[in-house]
Amino acid sequence: MFCRSAAVSVISLLSGLLVLAFIYLVKLKFDLYKLGKSKRGQKNTQPGFYSLHDDVSGFPNKFFLQQQSEQLLLRAPEQSYSLLLIKISRFAQINQLLGHSNSNLVLAQIAQRINDQLETTEQALTFEFRQQHPIRLCHLGGVDFAVWLDSSDKPHLAEYLADNLEKNVPEAMIVHGCTVDYRPQCGIAHYPEHGSQLNELLERAYLALQHHSGLQGKSQVFTADMLHYTSDRLALMAALRQAITDGQLVLYVQPQIDMQSRQVLAGEVFVRWRHPTKGLLAPAEFLQLAEEMGVIYPLTQWVLNEAVSMMATLKQAKLDCKIAVNISSKDLLHDELIDSLEQLFDKYQVKPQQMMLELQESALLANPPKAMSMLQRLHRLGVELALDDFGTGFSSLAYLRQLPVQHVKVDCSFINELHKSDMHSAITGAIIDMARNLSLGVIAEGVEEVEVEQKLLRMGCSRGQGFLYSRPFELGGFAVWLKQWQQNETKSP
Structure with missing residues (x-):
């Protein structure tokens, strides 16, 4: 009788331990699941490559420029900077002529040509390096690009670069038997003279670009009278x-x-x-x-x-x-x-x-x-x-x-x-x-x-x-x- 009772007690004890072990394993698995989910959530909240780069050209995007320029202004707000805005004109015709996929390839090639022109411009903000070559061009979206320049020692550097890009970059491309002709047009705004925030500088640079392209021979640099130009x-x-x-x-x-x-x-x-x-x-x-x-x-x-x-x-x-x-x-x-x-x-x-x-x-x-x-x-x-x-x-x-x-x-x-x-x-x-x-x-x-x-x-x-x-x-x-x-x-x- 005693032996049978002892055996039953042992079996009950083992069953209880197995249940506790099962519960523990389930709880452990659930905790690990929550931890993994938490880590994945944290990873998604941090900027990755695709959130910092344009999906057409692969170049740094406006968010990347915003991030980097804010850091620069926090570290050295007394410095002088210039925002060089670049728009590729005639691109709507390229899109119609070649189709969306081919025109995206052309736009990426144009972006590379512009970035190559900035190879020796050390005053330009460098976002990253690719195969030991600096990436200094930002793709704002569409056909708009930008370069952020430290112009403290060279106040007219942006104007020099703008002239150089407008004259030297637009070499025609041959795509599917078609001669693809394009034109970079530039607008410039200076910090802190024309604005203290990136969006404000971009707005002023866009006005300068419109004024420059609409009135041939006019300067690419923003001036106050351009605010009345649209009206x-x-x-x-x-x-x-x-x-x-x-x-x-x-x-x-x-x-x-x-x-x-x-x-x-x-x-x-x-x-x-x-x-x-x-x-x-x-x-x-x-x-x-x-x-x-x-x-x-x-x-x-x-x-x-x-x-x-x-x-x-x-x-x-x-x-x-x-x-x-x-x-x-x-x-x-x-x-x-x-x-x-x-x-x-x-x-x-x-x-x-x-x-x-x-x-x-x-x-x-x-x-x-x-x-x-x-x-x-x-x-x-x-x-x-x-x-x-x-x-x-x-x-x-x-x-x-x-x-x-x-x-x-x-x-x-x-x-x-x-x-x-x-x-x-x-x-x-x-x-x-x-x-x-x-x-x-x-x-x-x-x-x-x-x-x-x-x-x-x-x-x-x-x-x-x-x-x-x-x-x-x-x-x-x-x-x-x-x-x-x-x-x-x-x-x-």
Whole structure:
């Protein structure tokens, strides 16, 4: 009896110990689980590589810059610093042309090129090293980059770097047979002069960049008067809307000449604005802004009406000459463009063949399928088409072959130095040869000297435009000028 009771007691004891051991193991496992979860939570709260770097380019991001700049300002608030902001212009067209994945690769390559230019700039904040090379460029997102500089000993270092980047970095890339052209544009803000926080400095640097890119030749450095720049731009566009209805706009014209026969083939029109207080404004002073702020379409409608009206005047005077009009990318993508042109041709009883529309390469890349469709509709309508500033943008031979254009215009930047620069001569010759192989006419802009004219003729280009023939003058006098030109050429031996 005793033995049986003792055995039962031992078994009960062992069972109890097993239960306690099981409970202990369960509790231990639960504690370890909580500890692991706690550690994982702590790890996620600390910045890792992906939280400090842009996922497109792999370069340090704005959060990394914020972190590092705050530490610098805490350690040495008396120092002078400069924030150099860099924006890659024309990148929307690159994205449309190459697609999202390829454009991301291009952007990463551009970022690397900029960082390479900073290799010897020890005053630039170094975020990290990769293969013993310093990483000094920050990718703010999109197409915006930044460099943080210690400018205590070199107060104009940021300006020097900005000029160097704008001039030396934009070397064209060849991607899938396309020449990818891009432009870095810079804006600069100084600490503590222009702000004490990173966001404030970025805002001022953005204003400086807009001012610099919108008004060519202006400094990249922020100044207090730029704070009023945005409001001035809005006021200017409001005034432009009113100017269209108040008759403040006027068209000028410059003839395009057959350099062999001396016949006037077309007249390209340019809009001018007789501003009541600013005087006569050239297109560069308001057209780009009008496109950015949505005023370009009513302006284009006014220009087209005046141009077609002149076509009717020339027809009545029995003068055979086309009128050429520049249209923007937003004009080209506007569905009502075709309808409004048809209405104008019907109203003035003129043929579409007497009009030439000139558009830049960038206009085709904002929305390639839509642009191609619109060009084909214009071609079917009978309007002549010319690609303006050819050779300065995204020149793709494969893409050009698909366009229903009849002419390309060689940019005046090549023509002006044609007889002085072997490089410009070679580029112009290549463009002319390519155009002729595609059965396209070539129009040379900026012909100012007889020597240039003769060289163009030898190259195979027969149509020219420039001061050698006429400076732009008011369109209202075009018919009289045309008659006088014809009479003078008839009398010439």
